[in-house]
Amino acid sequence: MVSFIGDRQKKMSNSNAVIVSETIKTVLSAAVSNPSLFTTAVQKPPVIPGGFFPVSKKQMLRNLEINVGTRNLNSWVDSMRASSPTHVKSTPLTAEETKLMLEHPSALDLFEEIIHASRGKQIVMFLDYDGTLSPIVDDPERAFMSNKMRKTVKKLASYFPTAIVTGRCRDKVYEFVKLAELYYAGSHGMDIQGPTKDKEDDEEAILYQPARDFIPVINEVYRLLVQKTKLTPGAFVEHNKFCLSVHYRRVAEKQWSEVAELVNSVVQQYEGLKCTQGRMVFEIRPDIEWDKGRALEFLLESLGFSNCSDVLPVYIGDDRTDEDAFKILQKREQGFGILVSNRPRETHASYLLKEPKEVMFFLQKLVQWKQLTTGRRSRV
Numbered sequence: 538m539v540s541f542i543g544d545r546q547k548k549m550s551n552s553n554a555v556i557v558s559e560t561i562k563t564v565l566s567a568a569v570s571n572p573s574l575f576t577t578a579v580q581k582p583p584v585i586p587g588g589f590f591p592v593s594k595k596q597m598l599r600n601l602e603i604n605v606g607t608r609n610l611n612s613w614v615d616s617m618r619a620s621s622p623t624h625v626k627s628t629p630l631t632a633e634e635t636k637l638m639l640e641h642p643s644a645l646d647l648f649e650e651i652i653h654a655s656r657g658k659q660i661v662m663f664l665d666y667d668g669t670l671s672p673i674v675d676d677p678e679r680a681f682m683s684n685k686m687r688k689t690v691k692k693l694a695s696y697f698p699t700a701i702v703t704g705r706c707r708d709k710v711y712e713f714v715k716l717a718e719l720y721y722a723g724s725h726g727m728d729i730q731g732p733t734k735d736k737e738d739d740e741e742a743i744l745y746q747p748a749r750d751f752i753p754v755i756n757e758v759y760r761l762l763v764q765k766t767k768l769t770p771g772a773f774v775e776h777n778k779f780c781l782s783v784h785y786r787r788v789a790e791k792q793w794s795e796v797a798e799l800v801n802s803v804v805q806q807y808e809g810l811k812c813t814q815g816r817m818v819f820e821i822r823p824d825i826e827w828d829k830g831r832a833l834e835f836l837l838e839s840l841g842f843s844n845c846s847d848v849l850p851v852y853i854g855d856d857r858t859d860e861d862a863f864k865i866l867q868k869r870e871q872g873f874g875i876l877v878s879n880r881p882r883e884t885h886a887s888y889l890l891k892e893p894k895e896v897m898f899f900l901q902k903l904v905q906w907k908q909l910t911t912g913r914r915s916r917v
Contacts, residue, residue, distance in 0.1 A: 630880070637881035644875045644888035644899050651851075651873070651888070652906055658849040660903070661842065661872075662693060663833055663862065664896075665854030666703040666710050669877050672893055673816060675787050677775055682713055686893065689900050694718050696907045700836050702726055702829050704820060704858060706777040724748070724779035725822055725858055726832025731839070745835060748779040751823040754807055755779060758821065765799050772796055780822035782815075815856050829854075830861035846871075853877060853896055860885055875899070 630638070644651060664670055670690065671682040682690075693699055700720035703710050707723025707730060714721075722729045727748040759776045762783060766772040771787030785796045800819045804812045811824040833852060834843070842848040850872035852862045863874030863885035874886035877896060881889060890896050 634881045637883065638889070641876065641881060641884060641886060641889045643895075644890050645895060645902070647888065648899070648902055654873075655849045658847050659842065659845075660697045661837065661840065661848060661850045662697050662699040662900075663702050663836070663850060663852040663854075664690070664699065665856060665859050665877075666701055666705060666713065668816065668855035669853055669893060669896055670701075671713065673786075677773065677782070677784055680713065686897050687715065689897050689904070690714070690719070691716055692904045693900050696904060696911075698840055702832055702852070702854070702859075702862065704777060704780065704782065704815070704856070706775075709777070720836055722829070722832040722836065724777050725820070725827075726829045726835075727779040727823070727825075727827055729832060729835065744839060746779070747827045748823040748825060751779060751809070754810070755781060755823075758803060758807060758810070761803055762800070762821075765803065766796075769795060769799070780820060783819040783821070784817065785819070786817040813857065815858065820858065828861040829858055830863075830865035833862045833865055848872070851875065853890070853899075 666682075667673060667677075667680055670686055671680045674680050690699065694716065695718075698720070699718075700722060701710055701714060702722040704725045705713075705723055707721050707728045710723055711721055717733045720729070720731055728746055729744040731742045731744055733742045755776075755778070759774060759781055762774045762781065766774055766783070769788060769792055771785070771789065771792075773784040773787070775782040775784065783796065783800050785793060788796055796819070800812060800821070804810055804821055809824055810821055813820045813822075833850065837843055837848070837850060842850075848871070850866060850869075851874075852859065852866060852872070853875040854862065855877035859874070859876070863876070866872045866874050867885050873888065874884075875888045875890055876882075876884045876886035877890050877892065878884075879891045890899060
């Protein structure tokens with residue numbers, strides 16, 4: 538990696554940027570002591586795509602208890618309020634945000650710097666879905682990507698290996714994207730599938746499902762949450778196969794504490810689950826050593842790039858869960874993350890883009906650059 542990328546990443550690493558908000562830390566005050574999420578050796582992917590790795594349930598389960606007292610609950614609600622688009626848009630940039638904007642410049646403004654870093658390297662693209670390829674919407678079931686974005690991603694995949702890494706159920710995000718030539722890592726990377734020719738190849742293309750033993754408990758928690766949220770107007774529980782999302786974007790602000798208490802009361806009944814907060818959503822998933830960062834490493838290894846110096850992974854995402862992937866790239870000192878946010882914030886990413894429209898412009902510029910340098914135009 539060229540020096541200016543390395544210098545920026547080292548600077549960010551030394552700053553000990555903490556992505557998960559302090560309020561979430563207080564909510565998770567009773568969490569058991571956890572070893573590093575990232576083990577020194579990545580699990581070997583199968584030589585030929587197919588099946589899944591058997592993982593001992595005993596090894597995966599670790600008890601996580603969420604202790605929500607009145608004080609901690611108030612902190613959590615404050616964090617919920619801070620993540621609300623209404624509150625974000627209504628306040629001017631702080632001095633700290635201005636500083637962060639200088640430290641993490643626009644990927645569009647410094648596109649030539651990024652291209653310079655990619656010389657002689659194979660670019661591999663990793664893209665989140667909600668808030669990255671599609672706008673954040675009130676109804677998660679209607680988070681459609683535009684035809685223009687779909688066409689852009691299709692062209693991108695004709696030049697660079699491309700993966701969608703999302704908290705969504707893999708099948709659901711495939712319905713939105715509808716591009717069989719991509720890799721898909723659903724459920725925060727816990728359901729990874731390679732490119733397919735058609736729907737009949739689905740099972741054969743599955744590469745890895747590390748949380749398969751959790752399906753029964755996830756189903757049980759889903760049914761319980763659906764039942765308990767019926768009396769909270771606007772609350773929506775989304776089943777993502779290996780994890781769950783409790784959306785409160787359409788819930789009245791005065792009832793946010795009710796949602797937080799409800800989620801807590803359910804999760805603490807089950808061993809081996811953890812709850813984190815995203816953009817107007819609570820994420821409930823197995824408490825195992827697997828996340829979007831581990832999924833990124835797995836996919837690089839599956840593509841044959843695990844120990845290569847001539848690869849440049851690029852990960853674009855907007856959510857706190859994407860920080861796991863940004864941290865992996867920073868740790869590798871290889872490639873870079875791009876945070877999608879209309880407000881600068883603490884991040885392990887190297888660059889910023891403000892919204893999905895800017896993401897599309899960036900991807901189009903990558904395609905145009907590749908076309909000019911290779912003299913080959915995509916047929917799609």
